[in-house]
Amino acid sequence: xxxxxxxxxxxxxxxCANSTVExxxxxxxxxxxxxxAAIGDTVTFIASMQGNNLIAVVGDYGDxxxxxxxxxxxxxxxxxxxxxxxxxxxxxxxxxAAQADSSARSATAAVQIH
Numbered sequence: 001x002x003x004x005x006x007x008x009x010x011x012x013x014x015x016c017a018n019s020t021v022e023x024x025x026x027x028x029x030x031x032x033x034x035x036x037a038a039i040g041d042t043v044t045f046i047a048s049m050q051g052n053n054l055i056a057v058v059g060d061y062g063d064x065x066x067x068x069x070x071x072x073x074x075x076x077x078x079x080x081x082x083x084x085x086x087x088x089x090x091x092x093x094x095x096x097a098a099q100a101d102s103s104a105r106s107a108t109a110a111v112q113i114h
Contacts, residue, residue, distance in 0.1 A: 021075075023052050024050045024051055024052055024075055025050070025051070026051035026097065026103055026104075026105050027049065027050055027097075027105060028047060028048070028105050028106065029047070029049075030045055030046065030047045030048075030095045030107045030108065030109045031045070031109060032044070032045050032111050033046075035110065035112065036111070036112045036113075036114065037111065037112075037113055037114075038114060039086060039088055039113055039114070040086070041084070041085075041113075042082050042083070042084050043082070043083050043084070043085065044082050045059060045080070045083065045093055045095065046078065046079070047081065047095040047097070047107070048078045049076070049077050049105075050076045050077075051099045051103075052075065052100075053073045053100035054071040054073065054074045054075065054076075054077055054097060054098070055070065055071055055072070055073065055100050056068055056070050056071055056097075056098045057069050057071060057077065057095060057097050057098070058095070058096050059081045059083075059093060059094070059095045060093065060095075061091060062091035062092045062093050062094070063085055063086075065083070067081055067083070077097075081095075085111070087113070088113050089113055090112050090113075091110070092108050092109075093110075094107070095107055095109075
């Protein structure tokens with residue numbers, strides 16, 4: 001039996017299948033540590049999000065590179081991204097959370113690389 005069927009069977013047995021889950025407004029926030037770093041240092045971004053049927057979060061580091069995580073229909077998620085910048089400058093990293101209904105929200109964090 002696959003995991004979905006097992007979860008549905010458990011919900012039916014406990015009487016949870018008919019319960020209503022309050023909707024969560026789609027939102028995302030991101031932090032960067034450190035916000036000032038030397039070329040070659042690792043910058044850590046933490047993206048926290050909530051929504052009704054999250055399916056993915058994608059990070060665009062502002063230097064032409066991207067990364068992402070699948071979120072299999074979650075309601076909340078907290079993902080850690082690590083990135084190394086190879087040139088100096090100020091970069092705006094943009095992180096976008098997407099839901100199954102095609103809605104999306106973005107948040108940004110600026111980093112200074114010297």
